[in-house]
Amino acid sequence: MDINSASVIAAALAIGLAAIGPGIGQGNASGQAVAGIARQPEAEGKIRGTLLLTLAFMESLTIYGLVVALVLLFANPFT
Amino acid sequence: MFDFDATLPLMAVQFLLLTALLNLVFYKPLTKALDERDAYIRNNQATAKESLARAESLVKDYEAQIAAARKESQSILEKAQAAAREIVAQKIAEAQKEVQAQKEQAADEIQQQKATALSTLEQQVDSLSRQILEKILGPELVR
Amino acid sequence: MEILGSLTILNTFTLAELEVGEHFLWKIGNYTVHGQVFLVSWIVIGALLIASLAATRNIQTVPSGIQNFMEYVLEFIRDLTKNQLGEKEYRPWVPFIGTLFLFIFVSNWGGILVPWRLIELPSGELAAPTNDINTTVALALLTSLAYFYAGLRKKGLGYFKRYIEPTPILMPITVLEDFTKPLSLSFRLFGNILADELVVAVLVLLVPLFVPLPLMALGLFTSAIQALVFATLAGAYIHEALEGHGE
Numbered sequence: 446m447d448i449n450s451a452s453v454i455a456a457a458l459a460i461g462l463a464a465i466g467p468g469i470g471q472g473n474a475s476g477q478a479v480a481g482i483a484r485q486p487e488a489e490g491k492i493r494g495t496l497l498l499t500l501a502f503m504e505s506l507t508i509y510g511l512v513v514a515l516v517l518l519f520a521n522p523f524t
Numbered sequence: 525m526f527d528f529d530a531t532l533p534l535m536a537v538q539f540l541l542l543t544a545l546l547n548l549v550f551y552k553p554l555t556k557a558l559d560e561r562d563a564y565i566r567n568n569q570a571t572a573k574e575s576l577a578r579a580e581s582l583v584k585d586y587e588a589q590i591a592a593a594r595k596e597s598q599s600i601l602e603k604a605q606a607a608a609r610e611i612v613a614q615k616i617a618e619a620q621k622e623v624q625a626q627k628e629q630a631a632d633e634i635q636q637q638k639a640t641a642l643s644t645l646e647q648q649v650d651s652l653s654r655q656i657l658e659k660i661l662g663p664e665l666v667r
Numbered sequence: 668m669e670i671l672g673s674l675t676i677l678n679t680f681t682l683a684e685l686e687v688g689e690h691f692l693w694k695i696g697n698y699t700v701h702g703q704v705f706l707v708s709w710i711v712i713g714a715l716l717i718a719s720l721a722a723t724r725n726i727q728t729v730p731s732g733i734q735n736f737m738e739y740v741l742e743f744i745r746d747l748t749k750n751q752l753g754e755k756e757y758r759p760w761v762p763f764i765g766t767l768f769l770f771i772f773v774s775n776w777g778g779i780l781v782p783w784r785l786i787e788l789p790s791g792e793l794a795a796p797t798n799d800i801n802t803t804v805a806l807a808l809l810t811s812l813a814y815f816y817a818g819l820r821k822k823g824l825g826y827f828k829r830y831i832e833p834t835p836i837l838m839p840i841t842v843l844e845d846f847t848k849p850l851s852l853s854f855r856l857f858g859n860i861l862a863d864e865l866v867v868a869v870l871v872l873l874v875p876l877f878v879p880l881p882l883m884a885l886g887l888f889t890s891a892i893q894a895l896v897f898a899t900l901a902g903a904y905i906h907e908a909l910e911g912h913g914e
Binding site for chain 2: 765766770800
């Protein structure tokens with residue numbers, strides 16, 4: 446396997462694997478937030494704000510994977 | 525993609541300049557405006573609260589006055605009612621007395637008439653019995 | 668680059684082109700500078716300055732028009748800063764955190780809303796300044812400097828006690844934290860903005876009309892959130908430096 450095809454596979458793995466954990470985490474957080482809103486509908490605004498912020502944090506984990514993938518595709522240090 | 529060069533420090537300097545400029549033309553004047561408005565609103569609120577308190581005390585005064593007037597009117601009403609009741613009672617008593625008097629008078633009259641009637645009756649009985657005796661015994665014997 | 672080359676050969680629309688890692692280079696003395704980043708950032712800065720000048724030129728007690736809008740913006744920023752730093756400390760930090768938020772927000776939205784591709788450059792293309800790693804690293808390093816400055820200003824050299832405060836064993840972790848903070852800040856912003864532009868670009872490559880629109884709307888949303896996250900995190904780091912670990 447030459448370095449190019451290895452990089453492409455590595456990039457795909459990087460973004461794909463990095464999406465698993467945040468996906469689970471975001472699902473958990475959203476579920477809990479919905480439960481919280483159902484229990485206390487008057488706190489919806491606050492819950493939604495916090496939820497968006499935490500979702501952005503989890504999302505950034507995938508983005509790190511994406512950055513690694515982009516590095517491998519467009520700025521590969523080994524080719 | 526990850527090529528660092530003079531863009532980085534220049535961008536940092538530019539950002540700091542932007543911060544300073546915005547501080548001068550955006551944050552400071554608008555913060556001042558906001559604070560001034562806050563103070564103004566707080567002032568107005570204080571005066572409004574004061575006048576509200578004054579109005580409330582006025583309302584309390586007026587309410588007390590109204591209550592006093594109501595009490596007074598109540599007492600006047602009660603007095604008038606008592607007077608009226610008294611008058612009614614007096615009138616009733618008078619009427620009853622009059623009725624009593626008339627009744628007594630009438631009874632007296634009846635008694636008198638009865639007495640006269642009885643006396644005339646007695647006289648008639650006397651004359652009748654005398655006539656009967658005259659008839660039976662003869663007039664000479666009777667005398 | 669070879670991978671991309673094969674992609675762009677397939678592409679028949681000249682409007683849709685994937686260009687990653689190409690820059691409009693300027694030379695200043697011995698140094699090279701990414702010109703397209705500076706061009707757009709100057710436009711962003713100009714827009715911010717014009718808006719604030721228009722808002723503050725004639726300040727009235729009862730606001731209207733742009734003054735009202737900018738006051739809303741300022742109150743939003745003040746609330747954000749107050750939430751992170753607390754009532755007592757937040758005032759001196761409003762300009763820094765607010766400018767971070769405004770600059771990133773206007774850059775991100777400007778990158779999406781303005782059709783930069785219609786303006787041709789000799790090489791590279793105009794886009795949001797925040798899709799260049801230099802910009803985001805510059806902002807993140809400034810944030811690091813800001814929280815070091817905040818800690819040193821508040822506690823003097825005692826600020827460095829926080830490295831050995833609970834136990835000196837944890838010192839590598841706390842030192843490492845100082846490096847990961849700017850790293851994660853800059854990569855988060857950079858990755859989000861670049862990923863959004865790449866996704867839109869790839870979709871434009873496949874279906875040039877209408878289909879990318881929902882993704883662009885999603886991009887507006889995420890870039891606004893990223894600006895908020897960057898400003899919030901900067902506030903949180905500064906607050907941490909002001910408070911210290913032990914207290």
